Amino acid sequence: xxxxxxxxxxxxxxxxxxxxxxxxxxxxxxxxxxxxxxxxxxxxxxxxxxxxxxxxxxxxxxxxxxxxxxxxxxxxxxxxxxxxxxxxxxxxxxxxxxxxxxxxxxxxxxxxxxxxxxxxxxxxxxxxxxxxxxxxxxxxxxxxxxxxxxxxxxxxxxxxxxxxxxxxxxxxxxxxxxxxxxxxxxxxxxxxxxxxxxxxxxxxxxxxxxxxxxxxxxxxxxxxxxxxxxxxxxxxxxxxxxxxxxxxxxxxxxxxxxxxxxxxxxxxxxxxxxxxxxxxxxxxxxxxxxxxxxxxxxxxxxxxxxxxxxxxxxxxxxxxxxxxxxxxxxxxxxxxxxxxxxxxxxxxxxxxxxxxxxxxxxxxxxxxxxxxxxxxxxxxxxxxxxxxxxxx
Amino acid sequence: xxxxxxxxxxxxxxxxxxxxxxxxxxxxxxxxxxxxxxxxxxxxxxxxxxxxxxxxxxxxxxxxxxxxxxxxxxxxxxxxxxxxxxxxxxxxxxxxxxxxxxxxxxxxxxxxxxxxxxxxxxxxxxxxxxxxxxxxxxxxxxxxxxxxxxxxxxxxxxxxxxxxxxxxxxxxxxxxxxxxxxxxxxxxxxxxxxxxxxxxxxxxxxxxxxxxxxxxxxxxxxxxxxxxxxxxxxxxxxxxxxxxxxxxxxxxxxxxxxxxxxxxxxxxxxxxxxxxxxxxxxxxxxxxxxxxxxxxxxxxxxxxxxxxxxxxxxxxxxxxxxxxxxxxxxxxxxxxxxxxxxxxxxxxxxxxxxxxxxxxxxxxxxxxxxxxxxxxxxxxxxxxxxxxxxxxxxxxxxxxxxxxxxxxxxxxxxxxxxxxxxxxxxxxxxxxxxxxxxxxxxxxxxxxxxxxxxxxxxxxxxxxxxxxxxxxxxxxxxxxxxxxxxxxxxxxxxxxx
Numbered sequence: 001x002x003x004x005x006x007x008x009x010x011x012x013x014x015x016x017x018x019x020x021x022x023x024x025x026x027x028x029x030x031x032x033x034x035x036x037x038x039x040x041x042x043x044x045x046x047x048x049x050x051x052x053x054x055x056x057x058x059x060x061x062x063x064x065x066x067x068x069x070x071x072x073x074x075x076x077x078x079x080x081x082x083x084x085x086x087x088x089x090x091x092x093x094x095x096x097x098x099x100x101x102x103x104x105x106x107x108x109x110x111x112x113x114x115x116x117x118x119x120x121x122x123x124x125x126x127x128x129x130x131x132x133x134x135x136x137x138x139x140x141x142x143x144x145x146x147x148x149x150x151x152x153x154x155x156x157x158x159x160x161x162x163x164x165x166x167x168x169x170x171x172x173x174x175x176x177x178x179x180x181x182x183x184x185x186x187x188x189x190x191x192x193x194x195x196x197x198x199x200x201x202x203x204x205x206x207x208x209x210x211x212x213x214x215x216x217x218x219x220x221x222x223x224x225x226x227x228x229x230x231x232x233x234x235x236x237x238x239x240x241x242x243x244x245x246x247x248x249x250x251x252x253x254x255x256x257x258x259x260x261x262x263x264x265x266x267x268x269x270x271x272x273x274x275x276x277x278x279x280x281x282x283x284x285x286x287x288x289x290x291x292x293x294x295x296x297x298x299x300x301x302x303x304x305x306x307x308x309x310x311x312x313x314x315x316x317x318x319x320x321x322x323x324x325x326x327x328x329x330x331x332x333x334x335x336x337x338x339x340x341x342x343x344x345x346x347x348x349x350x351x352x353x354x355x356x357x358x359x360x361x362x363x364x365x366x367x368x369x370x371x372x373x374x375x376x377x378x379x380x381x382x383x384x385x386x387x388x389x390x391x392x
Numbered sequence: 393x394x395x396x397x398x399x400x401x402x403x404x405x406x407x408x409x410x411x412x413x414x415x416x417x418x419x420x421x422x423x424x425x426x427x428x429x430x431x432x433x434x435x436x437x438x439x440x441x442x443x444x445x446x447x448x449x450x451x452x453x454x455x456x457x458x459x460x461x462x463x464x465x466x467x468x469x470x471x472x473x474x475x476x477x478x479x480x481x482x483x484x485x486x487x488x489x490x491x492x493x494x495x496x497x498x499x500x501x502x503x504x505x506x507x508x509x510x511x512x513x514x515x516x517x518x519x520x521x522x523x524x525x526x527x528x529x530x531x532x533x534x535x536x537x538x539x540x541x542x543x544x545x546x547x548x549x550x551x552x553x554x555x556x557x558x559x560x561x562x563x564x565x566x567x568x569x570x571x572x573x574x575x576x577x578x579x580x581x582x583x584x585x586x587x588x589x590x591x592x593x594x595x596x597x598x599x600x601x602x603x604x605x606x607x608x609x610x611x612x613x614x615x616x617x618x619x620x621x622x623x624x625x626x627x628x629x630x631x632x633x634x635x636x637x638x639x640x641x642x643x644x645x646x647x648x649x650x651x652x653x654x655x656x657x658x659x660x661x662x663x664x665x666x667x668x669x670x671x672x673x674x675x676x677x678x679x680x681x682x683x684x685x686x687x688x689x690x691x692x693x694x695x696x697x698x699x700x701x702x703x704x705x706x707x708x709x710x711x712x713x714x715x716x717x718x719x720x721x722x723x724x725x726x727x728x729x730x731x732x733x734x735x736x737x738x739x740x741x742x743x744x745x746x747x748x749x750x751x752x753x754x755x756x757x758x759x760x761x762x763x764x765x766x767x768x769x770x771x772x773x774x775x776x777x778x779x780x781x782x783x784x785x786x787x788x789x790x791x792x793x794x795x796x797x798x799x800x801x802x803x804x805x806x807x808x809x810x811x812x813x814x815x816x817x818x819x820x821x822x823x824x825x826x827x828x829x830x831x832x833x834x835x836x837x838x839x840x841x842x843x844x845x846x847x848x849x850x851x852x853x854x855x856x857x858x859x860x861x862x863x864x865x866x867x868x869x870x871x872x873x874x875x876x877x878x879x880x881x882x883x884x885x886x887x888x889x
Contacts, residue, residue, distance in 0.1 A: 016573075016575075030711060043742050043745065044741050047740070047743075050745060118425065118431050120425060120435050120438045121435070124442055134822075135862045136822035136823070138829075139862055143858045143859075147855040147859075331726070337729060338828075358737040359738055365726065365733075370725040373724070
């Protein structure tokens with residue numbers, strides 16, 4: 001009898017060994033998943049064969065044969081299904097980008113307003129948030145589309161501010177027409193952005209070295225705005241405006257924004273804005289009051305305290321949920337299908353109905369939306385690792 | 393003491409009243425509305441804005457509104473506001489959809505029973521929480537299912553027994569393992585296990601060799617008889633073993649087995665029993681009924697699934713963990729509308745040829761899977777909030793994994809995430825409107841469908857319908873969010889400063 005034998009005896013039996021059990025559980029799981037996958041595959045191929053269909057993206061290059069009323073790239077009814085889906089994807093991106101922009105502005109305004117010491121302003125913001133958050137987005141889209149935009153007068157009696165006309169056909173507004181040397185403007189914009197970045201770097205370095213601040217924010221904005229204008233001026237101002245004109249029956253000329261786009265954009269921005277407002281409020285409230293008291297004790301004025309102490313710390317809390325709200329807005333833009341705004345889901349649905357390629361179209365949707373959410377979450381991870389408190 | 397010095401006070405100075413502009417109504421107005429110039433301007437601008445919005449809404453909904461009328465003539469007046477008679481005429485349809493009018497009492501009973509059991513569950517002071525929750529999660533859905541559809545499903549009872557009886561027998565044969573522990577269980581119940589194993593092998597073999605799945609009830613041939621007898625003998629031996637033990641563990645195991653088996657048969661009988669109720673197709677359901685059915689089914693199914701997924705995501709087993717992560721992230725990454733399209737167009741392709749669910753069931757499957765991913769993340773939040781010491785203490789006491797989870801971790805974690813669960817439910821409740829896009833008549837869908845009624849076609853019909861639907865949704869969602877905030881405050885008492 002030796003000590004080694006004793007420890008052997010004390011060891012857990014084969015059945016109770018966590019390792020054995022975990023391997024067994026995982027084996028069973030793999031087998032079960034494989035069985036389910038096989039069953040689904042067999043069913044799908046049997047069903048497809050019965051319907052006389054095959055799996056494949058051969059429809060991608062076939063002529064679509066339907067029209068789309070809003071497209072960022074060249075599209076006619078003889079274009080391919082693939083082009084139609086690309087048009088839908090670009091329209092999704094378009095409404096998402098504008099929606100994110102406006103929702104963020106609305107959200108920050110309302111979130112700060114809810115914390116305002118002004119009673120009336122705070123109450124209005126509260127009512128906005130509590131009303132909008134508790135009504136389904138789809139219903140809000142219908143309200144903006146069916147109860148606000150559709151009852152507007154026709155183009156003849158369009159609401160008119162300057163050269164902007166708002167009617168039940170959408171918003172008509174002047175559009176710039178660029179000719180000849182207009183690319184100089186782009187060069188100017190590019191130069192302005194780079195200049196602003198360099199300016200910020202220089203200003204920070206100088207402040208670290210000498211303590212002298214430099215108003216790089218306003219100077220940078222001025223650079224970004226003025227440089228393209230300077231570029232265009234150098235090129236001899238090759239820009240003319242195409243202004244909408246009220247004809248006998250309808251408006252012609254200028255750019256037209258469809259009512260579907262407007263309704264979707266307003267609904268998405270207002271709805272998501274309410275959620276962002278709550279995030280902003282929570283973020284600002286989470287910065288402990290001692291921080292602004294300490295800053296005040298150091299002699300900073302209220303504006304500087306907000307800008308240099310409260311907001312940077314609040315942003316650390318605000319940004320991650322803000323990014324997921326932006327992602328939600330992008331996903332919610334798929335509700336466009338309800339008012340026939342040609343986004344990715346609406347286009348995919350039309351293609352699905354015409355070709356019957358259900359699995360293929362659903363796969364496209366999933367790949368696109370999953371990539372968008374992967375990009376968002378990797379951005380969030382990057383931001384979090386950059387912004388997290390550095391402790392020791 | 394010398395009091396002759398003139399500058400020493402002998403009594404307190406009289407208390408002055410606070411300045412008039414700091415107290416009372418005036419003080420409040422000065423402090424909160426007009427503290428300085430910019431803020432005063434802001435107040436005036438905000439006041440004008442509020443007046444503009446309120447006067448429009450009130451003017452439309454109250455002062456210019458049409459209150460009585462039998463058809464569109466009352467509402468189709470120039471300059472008229474909301475058309476309330478339309479709401480009055482359609483309200484029953486908004487609640488019940490196209491449910492047969494003489495059968496609506498069934499829906500009412502469901503609403504009443506649901507409310508009568510849900511409200512005590514939400515009140516912290518009401519007793520019998522556990523039984524209440526059990527009834528609401530198991531009993532009520534069954535009751536609602538039978539009442540709403542009419543029950544009397546024509547599935548083969550024989551086929552049911554063919555599946556359930558062997559299953560019960562196999563579980564019975566395995567009972568000794570759970571009572572005595574695996575090692576001792578195998579030793580003492582050797583014979584029963586061998587018989588059961590032989591039965592299973594026999595069944596699998598005869599299936600693999602191209603014979604029909606062994607069925608007890610249909611055409612009893614020798615091979616079926618052998619299969620059945622083997623399984624039954626194995627199960628009976630297992631039961632006898634456990635009965636002989638007469639310990640607490642054996643009793644509870646037997647009880648669980650009996651309740652499980654009886655429950656399965658009870659459900660089957662309930663579904664098959666002819667209660668004399670007329671069958672109502674789900675395509676006739678609509679309105680608030682469908683909204684509630686979709687939302688409640690979603691939550692009832694997503695809760696257990698979500699708990700499993702959340703535990704899986706925290707598991708140390710890589711395959712379980714990555715499967716859970718993948719499942720959760722895929723569903724969370726796609727919009728619900730694509731899930732609904734998937735459920736209505738793609739799901740039928742993956743089902744065995746010949747099987748077919750109705751549209752509502754398919755949508756319910758999609759929504760249950762979708763919301764289980766969100767629920768998993770909510771539950772995970774709760775699990776992460778439980779200190780590791782709790783799990784370690786449970787392990788030190790010798791509790792196995794599932795006991796640790798069931799008795800220590802989950803009761804604490806789930807209590808923390810009640811607000812999160814309510815919020816998920818609010819989201820789900822709002823998202824049910826999307827089923828209108830795939831052609832189901834939920835509350836929003838049926839309100840919109842009412843606009844097509846020529847009897848009520850007027851310029852204000854759509855606005856009135858949207859406004860009423862928004863008000864209904866708002867009442868539901870707002871009260872739920874208030875409840876979730878109330879629970880949050882109750883839970884927070886210990887931690888708040």
